Amino acid sequence: MKGVLNMTKLGFYNGLREIGGTFVVVETDTARCMFDFGFANADIIDNKVSCAPCDMAYYYVNLGILTPMDGIYDDTTAHKLGLKSYSEDTKKNFFIISHMHIDHMGGLGMLDPEVPVYMSSDSLKLYRAIASTGEAEVREHKNCIGIDYDKTFTVEDITVKVVQVDHDVVGACGFIIETKDGSICYTGDYRFHGFHRDITENFAKTCHGANVMITEGVTASFEDIDMLSLEEPADMGNSEEVVEEYMRDKIANEEGLIVINNYNRNVERIHRLINVCKSEGRTLVLEPIQAEYVHAFYPEDEISIYAQNLDECCFDIPDDWKKVSRKDLISNPSKYVLQQDYKHIYELIDLKDVLSLYVHMDGAPLGDYDPSYKKLHDFMDKLEINYEHKGTGGHSRPYYLRYMIDHIEPGTLIPLHSFRPEQVMSEHAGCRILPEYGDFYELKNGKLSKINN
Numbered sequence: 248m249k250g251v252l253n254m255t256k257l258g259f260y261n262g263l264r265e266i267g268g269t270f271v272v273v274e275t276d277t278a279r280c281m282f283d284f285g286f287a288n289a290d291i292i293d294n295k296v297s298c299a300p301c302d303m304a305y306y307y308v309n310l311g312i313l314t315p316m317d318g319i320y321d322d323t324t325a326h327k328l329g330l331k332s333y334s335e336d337t338k339k340n341f342f343i344i345s346h347m348h349i350d351h352m353g354g355l356g357m358l359d360p361e362v363p364v365y366m367s368s369d370s371l372k373l374y375r376a377i378a379s380t381g382e383a384e385v386r387e388h389k390n391c392i393g394i395d396y397d398k399t400f401t402v403e404d405i406t407v408k409v410v411q412v413d414h415d416v417v418g419a420c421g422f423i424i425e426t427k428d429g430s431i432c433y434t435g436d437y438r439f440h441g442f443h444r445d446i447t448e449n450f451a452k453t454c455h456g457a458n459v460m461i462t463e464g465v466t467a468s469f470e471d472i473d474m475l476s477l478e479e480p481a482d483m484g485n486s487e488e489v490v491e492e493y494m495r496d497k498i499a500n501e502e503g504l505i506v507i508n509n510y511n512r513n514v515e516r517i518h519r520l521i522n523v524c525k526s527e528g529r530t531l532v533l534e535p536i537q538a539e540y541v542h543a544f545y546p547e548d549e550i551s552i553y554a555q556n557l558d559e560c561c562f563d564i565p566d567d568w569k570k571v572s573r574k575d576l577i578s579n580p581s582k583y584v585l586q587q588d589y590k591h592i593y594e595l596i597d598l599k600d601v602l603s604l605y606v607h608m609d610g611a612p613l614g615d616y617d618p619s620y621k622k623l624h625d626f627m628d629k630l631e632i633n634y635e636h637k638g639t640g641g642h643s644r645p646y647y648l649r650y651m652i653d654h655i656e657p658g659t660l661i662p663l664h665s666f667r668p669e670q671v672m673s674e675h676a677g678c679r680i681l682p683e684y685g686d687f688y689e690l691k692n693g694k695l696s697k698i699n700n
């Protein structure tokens with residue numbers, strides 16, 4: 248019965264001890280706020296196995312990739328899963344999405360099309376570009392609402408503020424979620440070594456004193472860390488600036504063609520690289536999808552695209568984008584840098600005689616957990632291509648995870664999005680909780696207490 252419990256509950260599902268698929272619920276008597284909606288372990292899906300789009304949500308829930316939850320799937324899917332569908336649920340269900348990485352948004356095309364999904368206005372701009380270039384999983388989710396940074400919106404008795412963070416994708420943000428019982432900040436993914444450390448610092452200031460802090464802990468995943476004893480590193484290591492300076496040097500000094508394999512949603516890096524190339528007398532030639540992302544955010548940039556594979560392109564190419572052919576690259580290799588997705592790597596068979604360097608800069612395949620990673624290296628060796636790795640991740644190094652918590656000083660700390668969340672700690676958090684799948688907590692006067700299921 249409506250209003251009887253009159254409490255705020257936090258529920259924890261996917262993504263607690265893994266990197267990706269974070270699914271947390273903040274629920275009152277009338278509304279349910281959920282974040283995020285990506286994939287935890289989608290690599291168990293084999294793209295050699297056929298899967299009808301309308302059945303994907305059902306399959307993904309059964310495989311544990313998506314969370315079974317009332318009020319978010321369409322009638323057919325929900326009923327097969329024994330859940331209430333979106334249209335049947337009397338609660339106001341909505342999502343908030345921190346950023347456009349697949350591990351945070353890959354499931355959007357599997358929601359009931361009517362579910363409201365809030366994100367930053369920049370994320371929405373990128374999401375629409377992702378959809379228009381055919382890159383959205385399953386289908387584009389239509390009912391998305393863009394909210395500007397620092398603005399709030401309210402659904403029933405839950406108010407959410409969108410607070411920008413710096414990450415390696417444009418549009419990234421975290422949130423402050425408030426009900427009458429307290430405040431919860433969710434960091435999303437963040438870093439201090441991007442072009443905008445100030446933005447992440449500002450997130451900490453804005454969230455200072457939150458009752459509950461839910462933070463990512465990716466970089467605490469891989470080795471033993473005594474987080475409390477970490478000291479501030481002397482420098483930021485491979486920051487975005489360091490990567491850019493490395494590229495500037497190569498662009499100025501390599502004699503032949505340079506090919507880069509980058510992550511195409513890190514739009515600012517490519518925007519800046521267009522200008523670095525220009526100042527060094529080269530042209531950065533983009534694949535159409537990358538060009539579309541740059542154009543969405545930097546419409547003033549002069550765009551050059553590679554004229555191979557244009558038949559794959561599913562959107563209209565503006566007339567003022569300059570087309571650069573394979574012949575152009577071969578006759579004047581020192582005048583170009585080619586941005587290339589791994590998908591098109593066989594193109595290098597034609598370009599290898601003029602290619603002086605291939606730089607792997609955060610593009611896919613990213614690491615040896617991906618079976619394609621070895622194939623990329625085998626290919627490079629087979630063709631005797633000179634290749635280097637120069638990238639920088641999107642996640643705060645361990646010291647800076649603690650730095651963020653130290654500065655927010657939450658009442659309760661909840662680390663997740665990490666293989667080893669127990670390694671994430673700070674002396675400036677009141678207490679710490681490491682929830683298990685399906686755990687529920689009541690939030691009352693800013694404090695969390697476990698609800699026995």
Ligand SMILES: [Zn+2]
Nearest residue numbers: 267348350436
């Ligand atoms: Zn993530």
Ligand SMILES: [Zn+2]
Nearest residue numbers: 346348436641
């Ligand atoms: Zn991310």
